[in-house]
Amino acid sequence: MLRRNFVKTVSAVAVTAALGLASFNALAAETIKVGILHSLSGTMAISETALKETVLMAIAEINSKGGVLGKQLEPVVVDPASNWPLFAEKARQLLSQDKVAVTFGCWTSVSRKSVLPVYKELNGLLFYPVQYEGEELEYNVFYTGAAPNQQAIPAVEYLMSKDGGSAKRFVLLGTDYVYPRTTNKILRAFLKSKGVADADIMEEYTPFGHSDYQTIIAKIKKFSSEGKRTAVISTINGDSNVPFYKELGNAGIKATDVPVVAFSVGEEELRGVDTKPLVGHLAAWNYFMTLKNPANDGFTRAYRAWAVKEKLPNADKAVTNDPMEATYIGVYMWKQAVEKAKSTDVDKVIAAMAGQTFKAPDGFTVKMDEKNHHLHKPVFIGEIRADGQFDVVWKTPGPIKAAPWSPYIPGNDKKKGEPEGK
Amino acid sequence: MRTIGAIVFGWLLSISGAHAAIDPALLTPLASAGNDAKITAITALVDAAQREALPVLKAMAKGSLALAGERVVIVDGEHVIDAATNTEIMPAPELTESIGINNRLRRELASTLASLRLFSNDREVRWDAAQELASGTDAELLPLLEKALASETDPEIKARLQMAHAQGSLASSDAAVRLNAVRVLGDSGDPNICQLLQALTEKNGDSWVEPDSAVRAAAGTSIRAIEKRLAFAENVGRAFTGVSLASILLLAALGLAITYGVMGVINMAHGELLMVGAYSAWAMQGVFQAYLPNLLDWYLLAAIPVGFLAAALVGVLMERVVIRHLYGRPLETLLATWGISLFLIQLARTVFGAQNVEVANPVWMAGGIEVLPNLLLPWNRIIIIGFSVAVLAAMWAILNLSRMGMFVRAVTQNRPMAGCVGVPTGRIDTMAFGLGAGIAGLGGVALSQIANVGPDMGQGYIVDSFMVVVLGGVGQLAGAVWAALGLGVLTKFLEGWTGAVVAKIAVLVIIIIFIQKRPQGLFALKGRFVES
Numbered sequence: 029m030l031r032r033n034f035v036k037t038v039s040a041v042a043v044t045a046a047l048g049l050a051s052f053n054a055l056a057a058e059t060i061k062v063g064i065l066h067s068l069s070g071t072m073a074i075s076e077t078a079l080k081e082t083v084l085m086a087i088a089e090i091n092s093k094g095g096v097l098g099k100q101l102e103p104v105v106v107d108p109a110s111n112w113p114l115f116a117e118k119a120r121q122l123l124s125q126d127k128v129a130v131t132f133g134c135w136t137s138v139s140r141k142s143v144l145p146v147y148k149e150l151n152g153l154l155f156y157p158v159q160y161e162g163e164e165l166e167y168n169v170f171y172t173g174a175a176p177n178q179q180a181i182p183a184v185e186y187l188m189s190k191d192g193g194s195a196k197r198f199v200l201l202g203t204d205y206v207y208p209r210t211t212n213k214i215l216r217a218f219l220k221s222k223g224v225a226d227a228d229i230m231e232e233y234t235p236f237g238h239s240d241y242q243t244i245i246a247k248i249k250k251f252s253s254e255g256k257r258t259a260v261i262s263t264i265n266g267d268s269n270v271p272f273y274k275e276l277g278n279a280g281i282k283a284t285d286v287p288v289v290a291f292s293v294g295e296e297e298l299r300g301v302d303t304k305p306l307v308g309h310l311a312a313w314n315y316f317m318t319l320k321n322p323a324n325d326g327f328t329r330a331y332r333a334w335a336v337k338e339k340l341p342n343a344d345k346a347v348t349n350d351p352m353e354a355t356y357i358g359v360y361m362w363k364q365a366v367e368k369a370k371s372t373d374v375d376k377v378i379a380a381m382a383g384q385t386f387k388a389p390d391g392f393t394v395k396m397d398e399k400n401h402h403l404h405k406p407v408f409i410g411e412i413r414a415d416g417q418f419d420v421v422w423k424t425p426g427p428i429k430a431a432p433w434s435p436y437i438p439g440n441d442k443k444k445g446e447p448e449g450k
Numbered sequence: 451m452r453t454i455g456a457i458v459f460g461w462l463l464s465i466s467g468a469h470a471a472i473d474p475a476l477l478t479p480l481a482s483a484g485n486d487a488k489i490t491a492i493t494a495l496v497d498a499a500q501r502e503a504l505p506v507l508k509a510m511a512k513g514s515l516a517l518a519g520e521r522v523v524i525v526d527g528e529h530v531i532d533a534a535t536n537t538e539i540m541p542a543p544e545l546t547e548s549i550g551i552n553n554r555l556r557r558e559l560a561s562t563l564a565s566l567r568l569f570s571n572d573r574e575v576r577w578d579a580a581q582e583l584a585s586g587t588d589a590e591l592l593p594l595l596e597k598a599l600a601s602e603t604d605p606e607i608k609a610r611l612q613m614a615h616a617q618g619s620l621a622s623s624d625a626a627v628r629l630n631a632v633r634v635l636g637d638s639g640d641p642n643i644c645q646l647l648q649a650l651t652e653k654n655g656d657s658w659v660e661p662d663s664a665v666r667a668a669a670g671t672s673i674r675a676i677e678k679r680l681a682f683a684e685n686v687g688r689a690f691t692g693v694s695l696a697s698i699l700l701l702a703a704l705g706l707a708i709t710y711g712v713m714g715v716i717n718m719a720h721g722e723l724l725m726v727g728a729y730s731a732w733a734m735q736g737v738f739q740a741y742l743p744n745l746l747d748w749y750l751l752a753a754i755p756v757g758f759l760a761a762a763l764v765g766v767l768m769e770r771v772v773i774r775h776l777y778g779r780p781l782e783t784l785l786a787t788w789g790i791s792l793f794l795i796q797l798a799r800t801v802f803g804a805q806n807v808e809v810a811n812p813v814w815m816a817g818g819i820e821v822l823p824n825l826l827l828p829w830n831r832i833i834i835i836g837f838s839v840a841v842l843a844a845m846w847a848i849l850n851l852s853r854m855g856m857f858v859r860a861v862t863q864n865r866p867m868a869g870c871v872g873v874p875t876g877r878i879d880t881m882a883f884g885l886g887a888g889i890a891g892l893g894g895v896a897l898s899q900i901a902n903v904g905p906d907m908g909q910g911y912i913v914d915s916f917m918v919v920v921l922g923g924v925g926q927l928a929g930a931v932w933a934a935l936g937l938g939v940l941t942k943f944l945e946g947w948t949g950a951v952v953a954k955i956a957v958l959v960i961i962i963i964f965i966q967k968r969p970q971g972l973f974a975l976k977g978r979f980v981e982s
Contacts, residue, residue, distance in 0.1 A: 069804035070906060077805050107804075191485050191554050204951050234950040237910060239901040240698075242691040242831070243945040250684065253641025253824060267806055267902045274811065274900070278818050278828035284557045302810060305817070307513075308553045341803055411552055413513065421552040 059102035060095075060372055062087060063122035065133025065143070070110025071237040071266040075351070076135045078296050079157060080105060082352040083132045085334040086359035096363050097370065104128055110236075110266070112142045119143040123150040129372035130155065130362050132355060136265060137161060137207040144169070153374045155362060157354035159291060159313070161210035162432040163440075167447040168374070170381060171402045172354040172361075174314050175430035176214050180261075182407045183289050183312035184215060186422050187259045188222065192409075193287055196256035197228040199248050202263035204233040211263055211291070217436035228256070238268045241275040249279070252286045260288040269293050273301045276309075283308025283411070294349035298416045299342065306412045313350035314390055314405040316418045321391035327356065328389075347416075353389050357403065360386050361396060392427050399446035402430030471535045472499045472506070477522040480510065481549050488551075489558055496562060504566055506533045511559040513551060518543040565591060568598045573607070580610035584617075584640070592618040613638055617646065625662040632665055636672030639679040639823040647673050683825040688946060689939070694831040696938025697838035698897065700931060702911045703918035704838075704845060705890030707930040709765075711919050712862050713882055715773055716780055718787040720915055721908025722794035723887045726764050727757035727894020728903040729798065732807045747812040750895070757895035758888040764794075765887020769880050777879075791908070798905040806904035815899060834896050841892055846927060848885065858882045917961055923971030932972055 064083050066076035087101045095101060104126045108115040115134065122128045123146065130153045134140040137160050147154050147168040159174035186192040200215060202208025212231055219229060230251050232244055252258035264272055269292070276288065289310040295317050298306075317328060328348050335346035361384045366372055369380035382398045395404045404427040410418025433440040476498055479491035492510075495503045509515045509524040515533065516525050523539065524531040530542040551559070564582035567575050583591065595615045602608045612634060619631035632650070635643050650660040650669045660666050702724060709717045731753040738749035768790055776783045811830055818828040849855035857878045860868040869875045901907065918937060922929025937957065944953035965971075 069799060069904075073805045073904070074902075191552060193553055193557075232949060235954065238950060239910070240695060242694060243688075243942055243950070246684075246687055246691065247946065249641075249824065253645065253680070256645075267904070270806075270902055271900060274830075275828070278816060278830060280818060280820075280826050283553050284560065287553055299808065302816065308556055341805065342808075419513070419550045419552075421550065 059100045060097075060366075061102050061104050061126055061128040063119075063126065063128035063131035063133065064103055064105045065108060065115065065118055065122065065131050066135065067110040067139075068105075068107040071268070072110040072135055072139075074267045074270075074297060075265070075292070078349070078352055079132070079135070079355050081334065081338065081340065082331070082355045083359055084338075085331060086356055088334075089330070090359070090363055096366050097372075108139065112136075112138050115139040115142045116146050119146040119152070119154075120150070123147070123152045129153070129366075129374075130377070132157065132358060134158070135351070136205065137210075138205045140169075141206060151374055153362075153377060155355075155358035157358055158351045161207045161214070162430075162434050163210055163437065165400060165432050165443075165445075165447045167378065167401075169401065170358065170361075170396065171430070171432070172358040173351060174405055174407070175402055175432045176211060176434050177431040178314060178405050178407055178428060179291060179312050180211055180215060181218060182422075182424065183291070183310070183409055184218060184261065186312075186409050187261075187287065187289060191422065193259065194257060195259035195287070196224070197251065197254075197258040198224065198230070199251055199258065199260040200229065200231045200263075201244065201248075201260055202233055203238075203265045203268060204235055205265075207265070208233065208263035212261075214434045214436045215261065221436065234264070234268065236266060236268070239271040241268075241272045244272075245275050245279045245281065248286065249281065258286050260286060262288055262290040263292060264290070265292045269297050270301055273298070273303075273306055273309075277302065277305030280305075283310070289409075294351070295347035295417060296349045296352075298412065299345060299347060301416070303412050303416045304414050307414050309412050310409055310421075311412070311418060312407065312409050314407060315350040315353040315388075316408055316410050316420060317348045318410070318417050318419065319389070319391055319408070321389070323387050324389035324391065326389075327353065348389075354403075357386050357388050357394060394427055397429060400430060400432060401447060402432055403427075404429050472502045472533065474521065474534045477506070477533050478520065480506075480515065480522060481517050481547070485552065485554055488555055492558065492562060496566070500566065502536070504563070505536060507559055507563055507566070509533070510549065510551060511556060511563060513548070515549040516545045517547040517549065518545050522549070565594055568594070568611075569601070573604060576602070576604070576607050577610075580607045580614065583614040584610045613640075613643070617643070620646065620650070625665060628660070628662065629665045629668055632668045632672055636668075636675045638676055639683065640676075641680060641824050644673060644676045644680065647676070679822070680824060683822040686821070687825050687827075688942060690827055690831070692939030692942040693935070694835060694938070695942055696935040697831075697835040698900070699914055699918050699938055700934035701834070701838045701841065701893035701896050702890075703893075703915040703930055703934060704841060704927075705761075705886045705888070705893060706915045706919050707922070707927055708845075708886030708889065709883055710916070711922075711924050711926065711930065712858065713879065713886070714780075714862075714924075715777075715883070716784045716787065717773075717886075718784060718912065719768065719791035719794060719908075720890055721910070721912035722791050722798075723761045723765060723890035723908070724894035724897060724911055725794070725798060725903075725905065725908040726761045727891030728809070728898040728907060729802060729807070729894075730757035730760045730891065731895045731898040732802075732809050732903055735809060747814060750812055750815075750899070753895050753898075754892065757891040759891075761891025761894065762884040762888030765890075766880055766884040768887070769883040773883065774876070774879065791912075795905050795908070802905070804905060806902045809898040809903050811899055830899055834899065837892075837896055841889060842927075842931065845885075845889060849927070854878070854881060858885075920965065921961060921971055923973035926971075926973045929971055929973035936972075 064080050066080045067073050068077055068080060084103055087103050090096060091100050104122060106118040106122060108118045122131055132155045134143060134156050135158050140156055143154065144166060152168055154169045155172060156169055157172045159179045162175045187195040198219060200212040202212060216229060232247065248260060287308065287310055289312060291312060293311055294313060331348050332346050335343040340346060361381065364384050365377045365380040369376035381396050384396045385393050388394045390406055392406050397404060406427050407424045408420050409422040410420050413419055433443045435441065476495050480488060482488050482491060492507065514525045516523055522533040524533050525545065530539050531537065532539050560582055564579040567579040570576050592615065595611055595618060599608065599611050599615060602611060616631035616634040619627050622628050632647065635647060647669045651666055652659050658666065660669065705723060706717065706720045709715050731750065734749045734753040734756055738746045772786050772790065773783060776786060815830040815833055818826040820826050849858060857873050860873055861875050861878045865875055918930055918933045922933030941953055941957050944956050948956065
């Protein structure tokens with residue numbers, strides 16, 4: 029048996045190699061190229077590496093079931109190294125040199141803003157899988173992460189509710205770039221509309237890769253001692269979260285006194301942290317690994333198996349998180365759209381994306397909005413457990429529609445809920 | 451919380467020794483959907499079966515309560531214990547649902563448990579309970595606290611309880627009781643109490659929250675007393691964070707103080723030597739995990755010599771292969787070491803992967819020591835400060851007391867003359883460079899405990915390290931110490947004032963101005979040199 033398989037494999041390899049040599053160009057045309065644009069080094073690698081793996085896994089799944097339109101998908105992985113201008117260069121390379129049909133990529137908003145002009149100029153197609161600040165609606169981009177009304181606003185409403193601890197004072201803490209700044213602008217306006225005074229809001233920023241959070245923690249302690257119940261809203265991104273949470277745990281800030289709710293921290297980021305002192309701190313997402321439903325069981329099992337097979341570091345502790353789920357949804361929705369359009373042509377696929385649905389690991393059938401390029405998603409708020417996973421303590425009854433133009437920013441009411449067409 | 455005080459008080463009067471089973475009908479509501487229902491269920495449970503409720507509520511606070519069908523059970527690892535009878539169920543039943551709690555319930559459970567524990571025989575347990583109650587008590591607990599105060603003998607716990615009692619008394623209708631309570635609270639150093647008192651001095655519409663003017667005046671005095679204590683604690687805390695940052699800067703820069711400061715080699719790969727040290731800590735953690743899992747908490751001690759040797763080895767190789775051919779040619783040295791730096795980063799990326807690796811804090815470095823009510827000094831910072839002092843002392847001893855240190859000083863002061871009297875200058879160079887690299891490795895081991903360990907980690911420290919050495923004055927260890935201390939405290943002071951982003955810029959501007967005014971740094975080497 030073994031021997032026969034061996035012979036079979038060898039001959040298959042030989043035939044493939046011969047074919048490949050004989051008609052290299054012909055074979056190349058048989059695949060559809062898919063670009064993966066995630067930082068695999070630098071400060072964002074902690075978050076983005078898992079997204080690359082998710083795309084690769086989804087591609088392998090699709091390929092094993094016969095590919096798309098009878099063609100195999102061929103991943104093209106590049107490493108923009110947490111370097112924002114490099115994102116644009118790599119995007120240009122993917123589009124004009126590799127001629128990818130679609131790109132899955134970016135985490136930080138600054139990287140997305142950096143590649144946007146390239147995708148517009150070359151009419152490419154980008155799937156962006158991370159929650160972000162909104163204020164954007166591009167024809168060439170599909171946003172499979174949350175807009176502020178699908179994450180930030182519900183999280184703050186929860187903190188202000190009786191169950192969330194009736195917080196009256198807020199610390200807005202973030203990394204210094206466009207996403208935290210814009211989100212905090214929206215949150216400040218939102219809090220004001222709820223009657224929170226400016227004196228009860230403290231805004232703090234740290235540079236990318238910041239690792240000394242002693243002063244910030246001391247400030248939070250002081251601020252929380254000056255008045256009513258305080259909550260911290262963290263938009264810290266990347267590997268700074270590890271020293272931040274370590275310091276938080278060591279400084280003895282308990283979630284029952286000053287809860288910290290994070291928008292960019294999930295299961296993956298917490299892998300390197302001892303979460304026992306952090307029990308009860310929160311995160312708001314559209315997916316948690318602990319959700320119980322058949323789609324999620326399949327997804328987590330598949331990713332664990334993938335991690336073991338690919339020998340990823342710490343594969344035995346592999347976790348899934350929200351942006352990974354959003355990535356996974358994105359790949360499958362793109363596949364469905366291509367099949368509907370019967371072409372990988374960017375304009376046709378964009379038209380076919382409207383209204384696509386997918387049975388997502390979040391337990392709902394999520395839908396791509398007909399107009400605004402965003403997903404309808406459910407919102408979950410989870411508390412950190414001692415094992416680094418999250419317990420869902422609050423959720424929306426079903427998916428809600430994204431509002432990329434936040435009503436809390438003046439002038440947005442006049443903006444259209446769909447991208448300027450071509 | 452509402453009625454717990456009265457309930458527990460009632461329980462005290464009727465303590466029964468028998469350990470009866472809890473009525474399962476009381477337990478099932480703990481699994482209700484809403485938090486309000488859960489809180490009602492907790493109150494009802496404590497009301498009906500105080501003593502037996504303790505293990506159940508403890509389990510609930512830990513999140514280990516679950517449902518097995520209709521039955522509420524406590525999950526303890528492999529064992530499943532029936533919450534009603536407190537006996538293990540064999541064989542373990544299938545768990546249908548775990549009973550989740552959130553922060554609101556956690557708070558609720560904490561004060562309920564504290565009030566139940568006030569009468570424990572264990573001093574530690576009572577102390578924790580009193581501590582918990584002292585930072586948040588309401589009037590319902592007063593009878594219970596009075597009872598506990600009467601039976602409490604330990605003066606420290608008694609003081610805490612009095613504090614809690616005074617908080618409860620603030621709502622009393624008797625002005626004299628309130629006045630007394632406000633005065634007692636003036637001895638506190640707790641920011642929560644300051645908040646509480648502040649509320650008394652505020653106006654609610656036209657009328658005062660506190661109608662009695664004598665109580666208001668006393669509250670004002672108490673607030674000022676507490677604020678004085680708070681301000682003191684805050685300043686101590688700020689100084690501590692400054693010293694802590696200084697210790698990290700010093701550890702990062704000490705190695706460079708030898709290679710650049712003493713030997714004059716502009717070593718751009720210094721940050722990567724730190725990285726080598728940090729990866730050694732990670733590697734030792736892996737070794738301990740695989741071979742000595744019982745001693746895992748002590749891997750860091752083994753990492754210290756390993757980090758030193760690994761970095762020293764890299765340093766010696768660098769010196770032998772590249773740097774020795776470039777002495778006296780600073781520009782080429784700079785370029786060559788920069789190349790080595792890129793090479794080492796890429797090597798780490800290839801060998802260990804581009805992602806950060808996880809280096810866990812040992813248990814003895816987690817948490818902190820509470821010096822004052824609002825001042826908690828984390829152990830990892832304290833240990834790193836101690837470590838940097840130890841490294842500094844060791845280095846001073848090597849340079850000033852050992853024969854090799856004497857040779858190093860001789861070679862750096864006058865190379866030809868040292869050679870003439872028989873000092874093997876070539877070998878001394880190698881050893882000194884290895885020593886500097888090894889010290890950088892030690893710095894890396896320390897950094898692995900507070901910062902991220904990844905291939906690029908060194909890049910973040912190279913600028914800071916050069917800053918410390920240049921500011922301190924080239925060729926001086928004392929200079930590096932003072933410069934690190936100055937930079938650490940200055941940065942922390944500015945951060946507290948302007949935020950981290952502006953502070954970083956401000957520090958750089960200040961250094962540029964300083965170096966312009968005083969190019970030789972804080973301390974200049976005195977004496978005559980061949981070069982000058």
